[in-house]
Amino acid sequence: MIGEEPSKIRAHEAAERDFIVRALRAVDVSESDAHDVADVLVAADLRGVESHGIARLDMFYVRRIEAGVVNARPNYTALSDRPTQFALDAGNGLGHPAGIFAMRKAIEKARDNGLAFATVRNSNHYGIAAYYAMMALDHGLIGLSMTNSTHLAVPTFGRQKTQGTNPIAVAIPAGEHPPFVLDMATTGVTFGRLEVSERKGKALKPGWAVDAEGRETLDPATAMTKGALLPLGGYGTGNGGHKGYGLGALVEILCGVLAGGLFGTSLGLDERGLHGGTVSHFFGAFRIDALRDGDAFRRDLDRELRTFDESTPVPGAGRVVTAGEPERAFTERYRSEGVPIDPKVWEGIDAMAERLRIEKLERFTVA
Amino acid sequence: MPDTVRVREDDLRAFVERALTSVGVDEAQARIVGDVLVAADRRGIESHGVARLRWFYVDRIRNGRIAARPSYEIVRERGTTLLLDAGNGLGHPASHFAMTRTIEKAREKGIALAAVRNSNHYGIAGYYAMMALEHDMIGICTTDSAHFAVPTFGSTRMQGTNPFAFAIPANEEPAFVLDFATTTVTYGKLEVYERKALPLKPGWAVDGRGNPTTDPAVRHTDGSLLPLGGFGTDSGGHKGYGLGALAEILTGVLAAGWFGASLTLEERPDAPSGITSHFFGAVRIDALRDPHEFKRDLDRELRTFKQSAPAPGQTRVYVAGEIEHENELAFRRHGIPLIGPVIDDLDELARDLGIEPVRRIAA
Numbered sequence: 088m089i090g091e092e093p094s095k096i097r098a099h100e101a102a103e104r105d106f107i108v109r110a111l112r113a114v115d116v117s118e119s120d121a122h123d124v125a126d127v128l129v130a131a132d133l134r135g136v137e138s139h140g141i142a143r144l145d146m147f148y149v150r151r152i153e154a155g156v157v158n159a160r161p162n163y164t165a166l167s168d169r170p171t172q173f174a175l176d177a178g179n180g181l182g183h184p185a186g187i188f189a190m191r192k193a194i195e196k197a198r199d200n201g202l203a204f205a206t207v208r209n210s211n212h213y214g215i216a217a218y219y220a221m222m223a224l225d226h227g228l229i230g231l232s233m234t235n236s237t238h239l240a241v242p243t244f245g246r247q248k249t250q251g252t253n254p255i256a257v258a259i260p261a262g263e264h265p266p267f268v269l270d271m272a273t274t275g276v277t278f279g280r281l282e283v284s285e286r287k288g289k290a291l292k293p294g295w296a297v298d299a300e301g302r303e304t305l306d307p308a309t310a311m312t313k314g315a316l317l318p319l320g321g322y323g324t325g326n327g328g329h330k331g332y333g334l335g336a337l338v339e340i341l342c343g344v345l346a347g348g349l350f351g352t353s354l355g356l357d358e359r360g361l362h363g364g365t366v367s368h369f370f371g372a373f374r375i376d377a378l379r380d381g382d383a384f385r386r387d388l389d390r391e392l393r394t395f396d397e398s399t400p401v402p403g404a405g406r407v408v409t410a411g412e413p414e415r416a417f418t419e420r421y422r423s424e425g426v427p428i429d430p431k432v433w434e435g436i437d438a439m440a441e442r443l444r445i446e447k448l449e450r451f452t453v454a
Numbered sequence: 455m456p457d458t459v460r461v462r463e464d465d466l467r468a469f470v471e472r473a474l475t476s477v478g479v480d481e482a483q484a485r486i487v488g489d490v491l492v493a494a495d496r497r498g499i500e501s502h503g504v505a506r507l508r509w510f511y512v513d514r515i516r517n518g519r520i521a522a523r524p525s526y527e528i529v530r531e532r533g534t535t536l537l538l539d540a541g542n543g544l545g546h547p548a549s550h551f552a553m554t555r556t557i558e559k560a561r562e563k564g565i566a567l568a569a570v571r572n573s574n575h576y577g578i579a580g581y582y583a584m585m586a587l588e589h590d591m592i593g594i595c596t597t598d599s600a601h602f603a604v605p606t607f608g609s610t611r612m613q614g615t616n617p618f619a620f621a622i623p624a625n626e627e628p629a630f631v632l633d634f635a636t637t638t639v640t641y642g643k644l645e646v647y648e649r650k651a652l653p654l655k656p657g658w659a660v661d662g663r664g665n666p667t668t669d670p671a672v673r674h675t676d677g678s679l680l681p682l683g684g685f686g687t688d689s690g691g692h693k694g695y696g697l698g699a700l701a702e703i704l705t706g707v708l709a710a711g712w713f714g715a716s717l718t719l720e721e722r723p724d725a726p727s728g729i730t731s732h733f734f735g736a737v738r739i740d741a742l743r744d745p746h747e748f749k750r751d752l753d754r755e756l757r758t759f760k761q762s763a764p765a766p767g768q769t770r771v772y773v774a775g776e777i778e779h780e781n782e783l784a785f786r787r788h789g790i791p792l793i794g795p796v797i798d799d800l801d802e803l804a805r806d807l808g809i810e811p812v813r814r815i816a817a
Contacts, residue, residue: 243771327639329774407606
C-alpha cells in the first residue's frame with residue numbers, strides 16, 4: 088500500500104499472471120479475456136499501485152462472476168462505429184477486456200483519421216486507468232483513459248456522495264526520456280489511503296475526507312464508515328476543491344452520461360458489494376504527426392521533461408520528477424526483485440485458490 | 455477614486471473595439487477581443503476582462519510587441535487537425551479562428567483538435583470551449599502562460615497557471631462549464647491578499663527556496679504559486695503539477711511553440727510576446743449517442759449534484775459554470791459592474807487614445 092514498506096513476500100511477475108488466468112478460467116472467463124485482466128492487474132502491482140492489482144481479484148472480479156452479477160462470457164454490442172468514434176456496450180463483462188477492446192478501436196481509428204474517442208457502458212471495474220492510456224504509446228500516439236465508479240466522494244459543500252474517485256490518465260510518448268504518464272484520481276486521496284492511516288493509527292490530513300454530515304474529519308474510522316472522500320483541492324473552495332469536484336463531475340459526464348450508462352444516484356452503491364454493469368469508461372487516442380513531425384515532438388518533449396527533472400528541488404526534498412516516473416522506478420525494481428504482495432492479500436488469494444481448487448500462487452521471501 | 459459603475463455589455467464591447475481599432479487592429483479582430491473580454495466581466499471573472507485591456511493588449515500593441523495586423527500561417531492541416539501560427543497577433547482572434555475551424559472539422563469528422571503557437575494571452579479559456587455548445591458539441595481548451603508555479607518539490611518556476619476548460623451542453627439546465635487554473639489560486643489572488651495584508655492560506659504559495667509560506671508579500675521575494683493540491687504530495691499537489699505540465703505539453707510542445715525554461719518570464723509589460731500556445735478540441739455528441747437523450751440525461755446528472763444535501767453551514771451545492779451563469783443573468787439585466795480602479799483606468803485609456811469613454815448606465 089501507498090506509504091508503507093513493500094511486503095517481503097513476493098511473487099514472480101509471470102507466476103502472478105498465470106495465477107490470475109487460472110482463477111478467472113476457473114469461473115469460466117475465456118482464455119483471452121483472462122489474459123487481459125491478468126495483464127492489467129500485474130501492471131498495477133508492478134507500478135506500485137497495489138490497491139488496484141491482485142488485491143482486488145477475488146472481491147471485485149471472481150466473486151462477482153460467481154455471484155452471477157458480472158458475466159464471464161459477455162456479448163459486446165457496438166452502439167456506434169464511426170471513423171473517429173466508437174461506442175460499446177460491454178454486456179456487463181469484466182472491465183479490462185472491454186477497456187482493451189475499446190482502446191484498440193480508438194487506436195486503429197486514430198491511425199486512420201488522426202484522432203478518435205471510444206466510450207464503454209455496461210462495464211465493470213477496469214483496474215488502473217494508466218494501462219489503457221499507455222497502450223497508445225507503442226503506436227506513437229497520445230492516449231487518454233477515464234472511468235467512473237461507485238460513489239465515494241462528496242461534491243464541494245455537499246454531504247452526499249455524488250461521484251467516485253473518477254481517475255483521468257494521459258500518456259504521451261517522449262524520445263529518450265520515459266513517457267509522460269499522468270494517472271490521477273480526482274479526489275485528494277483514494278480510499279486505500281484512509282485504510283493505511285487507520286492501520287497505522289494515524290490522523291488523516293486536512294483535505295482528505297468528511298464525516299456523515301459533510302464536515303471535514305481527521306479520524307480515519309469516521310471517514311471510512313459513514314463519511315466520504317473530498318475532491319482534489321479539499322474542503323470548500325479555499326484551496327480549489329471545486330476544481331477537483333469539477334474534474335470528477337467531468338469524468339462522470341464523459342463516462343456515464345456520454346456512454347449512455349449509469350450515472351447520478353444509480354451509482355450510489357457499496358464499492359465492495361455484489362453488483363455489475365455499473366461502470367462506464369472513456370478512451371481517446373491522438374496521432375502527434377497530424378499536428379507536427381513526430382520525431383521533432385518527441386525531442387522537444389525530452390527537453391521539456393528534462394527541464395523539470397533538472398529543476399532545483401526544495402531543501403530537504405530529493406528531486407523534482409515528472410508524472411509516471413515513480414511508477415516506472417517501481418516497475419523496474421519489482422521486475423527484478425519480485426512483485427510485493429501484502430500478507431493480508433496473500434491470505435485472501437490463498438483462500439480463493441482453495442475455494443476454486445486451483446494451484447496457489449508460488450511465493451518467495453526477500454530479505 | 456471613483457465608485458463602482460455599471461455598464462451595458464454592448465457599450466463595453468464597443469469601447470474595447472474603439473480602443474483596439476485606434477491602435478491599428480482590424481474591426482473584425484477587435485470585435486472578437488471585445489466579445490471575449492466582455493464575456494469574462496459578464497461571467498464575473500473580472501481578473502480576465504477589460505481590466506487587462508490596457509496592460510495586456512493595447513500597450514503591447516502600441517509598443518510593437520504584439521502585431522496589430524498579424525499574418526496567420528496554417529502550418530499543418532489534416533481532416534481532424536490544424537496547427538496555426540498566429541503571427542504574434544492577439545490571442546483572442548487567433549483562438550476564435552482555430553476553434554471555429556475545429557468545430558467545422560468536428561462537424562465533418564466527428565472530432566477535431568487544433569493547436570496554435572506564436573500567440574498571446576487569450577482571456578478566459580471557457581469562452582472558446584463554450585463556442586462548441588451551440589453546435590451540440592463538447593468543447594475543450596487549454597493554454598500555457600508565463601511561469602508562476604513550481605512543480606511538486608521544486609523551487610524554480612516551471613509552469614503557468616495553465617487553465618483547462620470543458621463545456622458540455624445540457625437541455626434545460628445551463629451547460630456544464632468547467633474552467634480552472636491548474637494552480638491552487640491565481641496570481642491575482644496573491645495581489646488581493648497583499649493589498650488587504652491578509653496571510654495566504656497554506657497550499658497557495660512557496661517562498662524563493664520552495665518552502666511553503668503564508669506571507670502575502672511573497673510575490674516580491676521570488677515566491678511562486680503552488681499547483682492545485684498544494685505543497686508536496688500529501689493532498690495531491692503532484693496531480694495539479696501533472697495537469698499543469700499536461701497543459702504545457704499539449705500547447706507549447708505540441709504546437710512547436712515556446713516551452714520549458716524559455717517561458718520562465720514575469721508577466722511584465724515588456725515581456726516578450728508570441729510566447730503563448732493554445733490547444734482546442736471539439737467532439738460531436740451525436741457520433742456517440744443521440745444528442746437530445748444525452749442532454750436530457752445531463753440535466754438529470756447536473757440536478758443530482760444540485761439537489762444533493764449541503765454540508766452544515768452551507769446553503770447549496772453548485773455545478774461547474776453555474777455561478778458564472780447566474781452572474782450573466784444578473785449582469786445582463788442590471789449591467790456589468792466595473793470597480794473604481796478599472797473604470798478609472800479605462801477612462802484614462804480613452805483620453806490617451808482620444809476615443810469616447812465607456813458609456814455608463816445612468817444611476
